[in-house]
Amino acid sequence: MFEMLSNVFVENGLIVSFAVIGVTMYISYLISAKLTKGKFHGSAVAIIIGLFLAYIGGVSTGGEKGLSDIGIFAGIGIMGGGMLRDFAIVATAFGADFNEMKKAGLPGIISLFFGVIVSFVVGVSIAFAFGYTDAVSLTTIGAGAATYIVGPVTGSALGASSAVITLSIAAGLVKSILTMIGTPFIAKYIGLNNPRSAIVYGGLMGTTSGVAGGLAATDPKLVPYGAMTATFYTGLGCLLAPSVLFLITRAVFG
Amino acid sequence: MVIYGVTLLAICLLVGTFLGEVLGVIVGVDANVGGVGIAMLMLVLLVDYLKKNGKLTVKSQEGVAFWSAMYIPIVIAMAAKQNVVAAIDGGPVAILAGVAVVGVSWAMVPLLSKIGKDKTEDFEQEMIGGEANVRDAK
Numbered sequence: 001m002f003e004m005l006s007n008v009f010v011e012n013g014l015i016v017s018f019a020v021i022g023v024t025m026y027i028s029y030l031i032s033a034k035l036t037k038g039k040f041h042g043s044a045v046a047i048i049i050g051l052f053l054a055y056i057g058g059v060s061t062g063g064e065k066g067l068s069d070i071g072i073f074a075g076i077g078i079m080g081g082g083m084l085r086d087f088a089i090v091a092t093a094f095g096a097d098f099n100e101m102k103k104a105g106l107p108g109i110i111s112l113f114f115g116v117i118v119s120f121v122v123g124v125s126i127a128f129a130f131g132y133t134d135a136v137s138l139t140t141i142g143a144g145a146a147t148y149i150v151g152p153v154t155g156s157a158l159g160a161s162s163a164v165i166t167l168s169i170a171a172g173l174v175k176s177i178l179t180m181i182g183t184p185f186i187a188k189y190i191g192l193n194n195p196r197s198a199i200v201y202g203g204l205m206g207t208t209s210g211v212a213g214g215l216a217a218t219d220p221k222l223v224p225y226g227a228m229t230a231t232f233y234t235g236l237g238c239l240l241a242p243s244v245l246f247l248i249t250r251a252v253f254g
Numbered sequence: 255m256v257i258y259g260v261t262l263l264a265i266c267l268l269v270g271t272f273l274g275e276v277l278g279v280i281v282g283v284d285a286n287v288g289g290v291g292i293a294m295l296m297l298v299l300l301v302d303y304l305k306k307n308g309k310l311t312v313k314s315q316e317g318v319a320f321w322s323a324m325y326i327p328i329v330i331a332m333a334a335k336q337n338v339v340a341a342i343d344g345g346p347v348a349i350l351a352g353v354a355v356v357g358v359s360w361a362m363v364p365l366l367s368k369i370g371k372d373k374t375e376d377f378e379q380e381m382i383g384g385e386a387n388v389r390d391a392k
Contacts, residue, residue: 021327021334043326050333058339066335073334080331086290088328090267091321093294094301101298111366118362119355126351141347145355153284169337170344174352177341180333182356190363197367204359204366208290209336213329220326228291235278235287 013075044184044217089227096224100195108229111203116237119146135250137164143241144168147207150237157242176210183214195225202226206233259317266297
């Protein structure tokens with residue numbers, strides 16, 4: 001009986017994920033309305049529950065893909081994977097205002113460069129404070145503080161040790177998860193309530209998943225603007241970190 | 255038809271992703287440079303053009319609107335497949351680096367959006383003044 005049920009779930013993975021996510025959202029919106037009186041947005045609750053489920057999945061299987069490592073929930077991996085995520089992000093641009101995007105073009109580009117450089121400098125400083133002194137390790141961890149893709153790309157280009165590369169991925173993941181959870185809380189203190197600041201936000205934070213999740217929980221109308229700049233961040237990071245930023249780091253730390 | 259909207263979306267994403275890859279090769283980076291962003295720009299411009307020419311029916315728009323509405327559920331699924339264990343197991347260096355970066359970046363948001371805002375607001379005010387003057391002249 002259980003095996004039959006489990007087979008149905010495994011064979012219809014993507015459909016299971018629609019059901020599971022729908023139920024999760026229903027519960028989250030209920031929690032949001034009843035326990036927080038709507039102060040804490042339903043999708044923010046849902047994202048936290050999602051991250052919690054990912055933790056449980058990771059602990060119970062030892063895998064890297066959270067809940068989707070558990071056989072019957074494999075469909076979550078498809079639904080939350082890069083392909084559908086990018087498809088849905090592009091679709092959010094459907095309601096976006098091109099004039100707003102054009103107006104924020106310059107601050108968007110400035111924030112992209114600032115975002116990569118500031119994240120890198122902060123990452124390098126923390127790594128240095130913890131006793132890393134060689135330029136390759138410092139650069140790799142600094143790159144990981146940009147996003148969890150820039151870290152390993154930079155690390156393998158410079159020949160960093162696998163322990164340092166893992167560390168850089170972890171730093172990027174912490175950034176991404178904290179951005180997802182924290183954005184709705186911090187939004188009103190940093191004026192994140194209009195397309196222009198959302199574009200700047202995407203450029204400064206850079207983690208596509210973090211910005212996408214965080215803005216969705218803050219105000220879904222802001223998503224296209226933030227996602228827009230965030231998608232350029234990883235590319236820019238992969239360009240700057242192993243080249244210019246590495247040379248500067250090597251010049252400073254020898 | 256609904257599928258036309260979905261097709262439009264799919265073509266934008268495919269072209270954007272391809273251009274992002276090409277851009278990556280041009281600048282010599284092993285990553286997609288802004289593919290999704292390019293796709294979004296394409297979609298905004300195409301939808302604008304098609305709407306103006308009455309080529310985008312309500313049904314076709316529904317195809318795009320559906321995927322736009324699926325965005326939040328997909329983001330929640332994305333959260334559920336993150337490697338949260340690795341983030342926590344990364345130890346103090348990873349956690350502190352992540353937290354510090356997010357904190358500093360948050361602090362910079364008001365500064366940078368201010369730069370942009372002041373410029374555009376001045377610009378808008380000038381525009382309004384300009385238009386009013388024209389009207390007065392008439």
